[in-house]
Amino acid sequence: MGHDGASGVEPGTDGGQKSSVSEDLDLRAINTIRSLSIDMIQAANSGHPGTPLGVAPVAYALWNDVLRYDPADPLWPSRDRFVLSAGHASALLYSLLHLSGVSAVGEQAAEDPRRKHAVTLDDLRTFRQLGSVCPGHPEYGLTSGVETTTGPLGQGLANSVGMALAGRWLAARYDRGAELFGFDVWALAGDGCLMEGIAAEAASLAGHQQLSNLCWIYDRNQITIDGSTDITFTENVPERFASYGWSVVEVADANDLSSVRAALESARAERSKPTLVIVQSHIGFGSPVIDSPKAHGEALGPENVAKTKEALGLPLEDFFVDPRAEEAFAKGLRARGEAEHRAWVESFNAYRAAHPDLAHELESLWAGRLPDGWDADLPAFEASTKGEATRASSSTVLNALSQRIPWLVGGSADLAGSNKTWLNGEGMGTMSPEDPGGRNINYGIREHAAAAVASGLALCGLQSYWATFLIFSDYARPAMRLSALMELPVLHVFTHDSIGVGEDGPTHQPIEHLASLRAMPNLWVFRPADSNEVTEAWKSALSHRHGPSLLALSRQNLPVLDREQYSSASGAARGAYVLAEATGGAPSVLLLATGSEVALALEARSVLEAEGIPTRVVSMPCLELFAEQDGDYRASVLPPEVRARVSIELGAGLGWDRFVGDAGEIVAMTSFGASAPASDLATHFGFTTETVVAAARRSRAIANT
């Protein structure tokens, strides 16, 4: 891994590692973590007590003896990252944050300026209650020290791969010999995390990338909720990881601290590959439900809590904090972290003097801002009836942006040529062990991991994007959902956005995707109508700093609209705008469309206008952004008095009733697509000028009755 053993530990006589404090303090701290965790779960009468009991020594050894982390500044950019992928063991993390005295910073401090600590004893008492900073599973942004939101098993592991790529990338771009920006990433996982498919994708990618700054600690207790892993999980994990290209270290007993430390130190010393540390543990250690699935999913009950405390030699008092537990963290993690952080600040000051421009870049990146002027003079496209696929225009815009945003990095899940997401400029390179500062990422056919890795990159300040066909967003959805929950500015770039895919047929034609993705809170879904709306979409998406955005782009050419004839594409920044006004300015019918169907709406408008029906076309590239506009603007685009309305979108109609109202018509897909040339499909499924015109006539008839 990146940093030499600065922890002050020395090899023990047994080949293990000594504590940075004393054995007595170690044990006090470990057992206090255990008792606080079971008290929290008992108070909430809900949670998973078994894992904190079993794995407490491992988490303690990592934090107090190994982690490069300053509790006084949990946002120190060069800190090691700790990811609790087994998010159901959140009580363990909250106990660690409390005992090590992590400060409240960032959003948590902004929320409550009087608060000093991330997690107080009172917070532990409110575990899992409304408004608590100790929710059921760790939530990024809510509690300082929580590096990522975890709970859906395996996600944290994939995030950790993104973080490790980011650490290596930052060091490659910014270190300039100063050794300031690399950090190590540690993730704690259980059997469940390792069973999930996303972990396999992420591990394979990490092995291929030789991410030596990454260590996964596998808490092998061989129990899940349904029982022993004998019933489900019998592969040879060490061999599996060895074949991924990982180093594998095994520890026979989680309570053997010196062996745990030695394993963690060997992970840190590894310079050519990621490390899996496998620790054999006992779920529910110290409690009457040791080694039983009963240690999952429910509080131990007052009697078992008492018995556990007795067995651990602890007082029965609720939420008892042994002062020597805090002393252990003060002398270990805090003392070491403060010193390392102080030294780092000095080095960074010297670095700033030597490289003011790079230091300025870093400060923007750490603050989550984009560089000044990033959105000036972005590509503008000439009107053209032949047009261009929006995926192609997107490539032009993305490549322009990559020149202005040095920390814009990303790639495709094996479809870079189709998604048009490759960064071509000089020095862009490809992220790899040989070129860790490369800007392109070959994700391979690993959509789920790609989306989670993109979040991991964003959690370290990089502006990340990843891409595939819209249909395969299904493969990535759980990770996309977490990017939305975490409010990360990740860009999910999807091409082949409709049955316009054509011959590949229904397996490759998205139908319900736009509607279902629009249902995801905090995700902005853009479906630009032409090249100039693509520029606007990228601009708005990148301006969305507190949430992810999605671009749905066409495979097929779309006309580049003549903006002298129609209104400016800048209207797209408001989510929806009047693209073509009805002749005379008082519309009798509204045609609402997105993406490729906007051109169809314009054709239908010509027919309707020729029939003497004043028709307005509204382009609606981002419904979420439109919803954020004030009521006056929305009413100016969709005047309530005009009830004759038709929506046109090559996807499921779900949600359009909101815009078309009770007199409206929805031209949408009501079935899966089919394998045929795209133009045949459009006719077959009724996406023609005639159907739109007929729908408009019907809607007018209803509206006028």
Ligand SMILES: Cc1ncc(C[n+]2csc(CCOP(=O)(O)OP(=O)(O)O)c2C)c(N)n1
């Ligand atoms: C994707 C996903 N599926 C299911 C769950 C529900 N769940 C929570 S804990 C758990 C069992 C985890 O077992 P393991 O990883 O071995 O953890 P341990 O037994 O060590 O606590 C399950 C199935 C989940 N959190 N995420």
